[in-house]
Amino acid sequence: MASIQDIGLSAAINLMSAFAFLFAFAMLRLQPVNDRVYFPKWYLKGIRGSPTRSRGIMNRFVNLDWTTYVKFLNWMPAALQMPEPELIEHAGLDSAVYIRIYLLGLKMFVPITLLAFGVLVPVNWTGETLENIDDLTFSNVDKLSISNVPPGSPRFWAHITMTYVFTLWTCYTLYMEYKAVAIMRLRHLAAESRRPDQLTVLVRNVPPDPDESVNEHVEHFFCVNHPDHYLCHQVVYNANDLAKLVAQRKALQNWLTYYENKYERKPTNRPTTKTGYGGFWGTTVDAIDFYTSKMEVLAEKEAAEREKIMNDPKAIMPAAFVSFKSRWGTAVCAQTQQCHNPTIWLTEWAPEPRDVFWDNLAIPYVELSIRRLLTTVALFFLIFCFMIPIAFVQSLANLEGIQKVLPFLKPVIEMKTVKSVIQGFLPGIALKIFLIILPTILMTMSQIEGYTSLSYLDRRSAEKYFWFIIVNVFLGSIITGTAFQQLKSFLEQPPTEIPKTVGVSIPMKATFFITYIMVDGWAGIAAEILRVVPLVVFHLKNTFLVKTEQDRQQAMDPGHLDFATSEPRIQFYFLLGLVYAAVAPILLPFIIVFFAFSYVVFRHQVINVYDQKYESGARYWPDVHRRLIICLIISQLLMMGLLSTKKLAKVTALLLPQPILTFWFNRYCAGRFESAFSKFPLQEAMVKDTLEKATEPNLNLKEYLKDAYVHPVFKGKDFDRPRVVDEEESNPLVPTRRTSQVTSRYNSEASSSNTATPVANKHTGSPGSM
């Protein structure tokens, strides 16, 4: 194991590289030309004007004020200054609570570190075991860890006591944090101004009815069963194909703009392109004409598709967004069962419009159930067998394999440098590529599982990623061999042996994880703030595509906090901290630096950069809390395993109450706080309703909700939409005159034949216009 000097050197190097990143960031962010990369949020908010307008030509691109460079770290205090309520106002509750996770790490680990260094380090240091073993190469780092205490020593009482103290402190901070977040969420919901999702319920699995269209069926059902509260509804059109066409046209538009710009700059020389895929082969044509004609074809297709969706009753999915007159009525409908068959007329709170995942709104119950089974099995294999296909790819991607498949590359490959690069890098690259696309795979799996909102998809992907990290990164680093081999050996070992096997290896891996924290944690965070990819992409776009100020706004990529991938990574640091708190406290300061540094960086990013795709009101906290509890229980079990190998089998039983109490604590917290994240109490709903009625007695809610839940392709956001569509846009999703006539005729037939729903006729007004 490495000595303290080695670790100190490594830490110095990593700190230096982190500082290099920070310095580069400080330099780049001060250049006006990068302003839209490092402060996009302010542009999106409309607070910051373009710096390229007001100053001189040189000043437009380079910052010549040298005094600003001297204080290159002054973004740090600036990031910390904004008070939390303002931060919530500015960046949303999701982001504000997210950075609290880092703060929670500090709250949890700073006292634990102090205690561990005050109590456990002296106990370990004076253990004098390793010094007496001559044939073992040990360093002074090991002398700080539990390995230095002789087996069966009464010194372990210190460790046992401290694990209790750590557990209690962790639970206390978790409880306080859960409480604080729950209160923040409730306050946020109470303070929130009127939003469509407060009054809307997503209804899925509308059963087919031979006599009525989905539209009528939904209206009749809610008129009958929520007579005093039902206001209107919005059926869901299957616009997935249309959305694809729109996306295609957007891509084409980019190319068209690119060539137009090129032509404008060099008017002598009309740009050309090739007709094949990617413009690499095929016949050469005039680029502007080519893309213009392609655009026209697509626009026609799109118009036809729109027409089809509007007129085809099969394009209406068996789902609807039903709005109510009051929040009380909405809360009631969202939380109750509508029909004796629990697989139809499913109601749930509508996600906010931006948050809807439109593709998944119409999956029948049986299919959903089978999908979940299959994804669970697939996830299991992904976690435990992911090495198998990678090893297969690696075996293919050797020199002989490449020479066989692509013989013409032979002379290139046989060059010495190329050969060594291929042999050295290819196997690693296969793994790296897999790890990069892993979040996408997990997200796809969550999408297959059929969740209906982006926020839910993010939460489910995070859960999957968390388990992947636990098994493959944490256990995989501690025990050698692939996860599948581990699984097999675990199945063949007694359950009490598993914590022992893992527990024994833990102290030996301390230096490895310290290095991991520095490389992945410290440097990773510093890279995050530099935003290399968005920086390059922005400048490319700015050069080739931007014509107007609006285009420049479009070219910005503020990014967002990616909960699905970054939260499980934080959990990993929590796990490391909890596992090593009593085993090798030397690791703790590195964790603390990680949390502190991340806190500052992400606070800066949240304030200046990220633009969240949706706002769920910290809906994810119960997941964060539960996973922290899992980490805590893992650490307790491993501690039990470790101690039971130290000739302390009887004493280990004293640790048994820890996981039981932690598990109970989790259930207690869930009962106490979780509903604040999933339910909307009637009392709060009533208060908001009463307030609204008093302040805005003449509000036209129907008008307000009319366009709220329209598929984004029907919305006015597409800046280059053809005129034909714009006409409909002013009145989106209202059926054209033809369909409305059909519907009303149909409706009168239905109501005369179907006497079972007499109340439905009470609700007057054109049924199509919801």
Add this chain to the structure above:
Amino acid sequence: MASIQDIGLSAAINLMSAFAFLFAFAMLRLQPVNDRVYFPKWYLKGIRGSPTRSRGIMNRFVNLDWTTYVKFLNWMPAALQMPEPELIEHAGLDSAVYIRIYLLGLKMFVPITLLAFGVLVPVNWTGETLENIDDLTFSNVDKLSISNVPPGSPRFWAHITMTYVFTLWTCYTLYMEYKAVAIMRLRHLAAESRRPDQLTVLVRNVPPDPDESVNEHVEHFFCVNHPDHYLCHQVVYNANDLAKLVAQRKALQNWLTYYENKYERKPTNRPTTKTGYGGFWGTTVDAIDFYTSKMEVLAEKEAAEREKIMNDPKAIMPAAFVSFKSRWGTAVCAQTQQCHNPTIWLTEWAPEPRDVFWDNLAIPYVELSIRRLLTTVALFFLIFCFMIPIAFVQSLANLEGIQKVLPFLKPVIEMKTVKSVIQGFLPGIALKIFLIILPTILMTMSQIEGYTSLSYLDRRSAEKYFWFIIVNVFLGSIITGTAFQQLKSFLEQPPTEIPKTVGVSIPMKATFFITYIMVDGWAGIAAEILRVVPLVVFHLKNTFLVKTEQDRQQAMDPGHLDFATSEPRIQFYFLLGLVYAAVAPILLPFIIVFFAFSYVVFRHQVINVYDQKYESGARYWPDVHRRLIICLIISQLLMMGLLSTKKLAKVTALLLPQPILTFWFNRYCAGRFESAFSKFPLQEAMVKDTLEKATEPNLNLKEYLKDAYVHPVFKGKDFDRPRVVDEEESNPLVPTRRTSQVTSRYNSEASSSNTATPVANKHTGSPGSM
């Protein structure tokens, strides 16, 4: 192992004893004097008059019509004749569905038995393994089991295929049964006439309010938050002490009646009793005077307690039964969260009045949470360590121990016969006593857990008993050693070894379980129908306590289906059937006889005897279903374990999808049907409301609900209640004039000071009168 002849003999003996029981039953039930023991349900329904009136003196007691004796089994077809809808009408859905469990056993196991005997028995019989082993004592029973198939033989494909067929068939019958029961329940709920619990919600954890009493606080809260639906409410008085006093007085009343009867029969000689406990020691006094004076004292105490409850605001528990104007409003309130703090204002469907467990209505959330933790831990120790205290008692209860503690018994103990009885029986008796009181222990634990209805308590106790049976009866019979030793050895074995260890022993235990089924199952059921204890108790009461016809009615003890103890026992037979279906099919016919016999017997009992304490509408079915799934999964795992010892480790993996698919099937069924047992859909509620409004537009609901949820001690059922109380009874729980004045004064103060709830005053009428 026993041969087929041995088993046949044993079966014959057991059948004979079962027939002896049945014959005794047939004789006894024909005697008019026993009519109230064997047909109490008809008396309670008022359909059957007392046979002792209409006939001659001799005919009153003994049936002299010899023809009736000839057809001594004719109760069987009679029991089967009543069609199911009539049975539901007559005995309630709970009972009707309960006997369907036995029918389900038949549906499940008759085809399985046919298949097993058609396919597996020939395959096993011709396996020719045991015949080739000379040193093993085997019988022809073993030749029918899987032991006769040589290890590694391709014959095991038959077993693997059959386990899939069995699993599919079991799941199919379970699915159909779940569906049928769900439909029966929904139909039952829909057809049900108006009942208080349809319109009432139980509200627990009403938070304390410094300005308002519980009564006012509940009213204001629901007036504000359910303004259109709230009708009235009933606070809960802490009448647990009063209930105890009433119970004491009832016991005294019995003694008084006994002595009065004695005196009436022998007027010359006034009966005496002794003042000590149980009347065994103390000074001798006149019995009638003694008990009369005691009764008076108690009556005074009772009156004081009543007075105290009525006047003391602390006697009002923070819980209430809140009634609504419509089923829709009730369904909404029961299924939604009221307050942002999910630990207060908890609402749930009110159990029907008979079903309420009054002691548990006011347990705060934190306490409840701790209670559940402690009971879970206690249950764990009860299941795994129950042998420890019993072994301790057994060690005390040996001869030396008794001689030491009670030296004066020495001469008695040293008699030879006494000695052998003590040595032979005492240890067994300690265990037997424990097993007899076990259901009571489990019920007490469930009560400590804080459930609020008797039906829920029964369900929770059944769950506990089920696990006790699985661990101690099933595993305990297969593996020697106490449960705790098993647990220890399991913890020290790899998880894959456990099914192996258990699986290997299974075929060897087939004859043991066959005997068990005959003794415990067949004979136990026959004993059930004989009702020895109620028979004796009734005749004792009839002789000593009964004066009037009403007393005789009281003396009847119809008993009831004890779900908490009998359902887990049925599950045990299901488990045996599923485990042995593919291993030793010889066991299956015994299971089928058990189910068929039980079905007839319990159908008879349900029709003629039992009087259920409550009606939950088959609310327990999800539990039954889930436990059957657990049995199925256990059988699958054990089959895997067994096969993996037969040199078929690779093939065993083919069985792995079974438990996964079964688990998934369980989740699917839960999603599909479970809500029918826990929720009341708004659509159904609306239909019932609309119907009621149309048929009874002038119904006074408030009057109807006024007395519904009054603690039973305040109800008019106590035939010997003193006059003072009777006055209040006509208007139960209305505060006496004094308190009502106090309340209204209080109310006006509160409403003037508390302006936060202005809507509350809308609801006029005396707030105390609900």
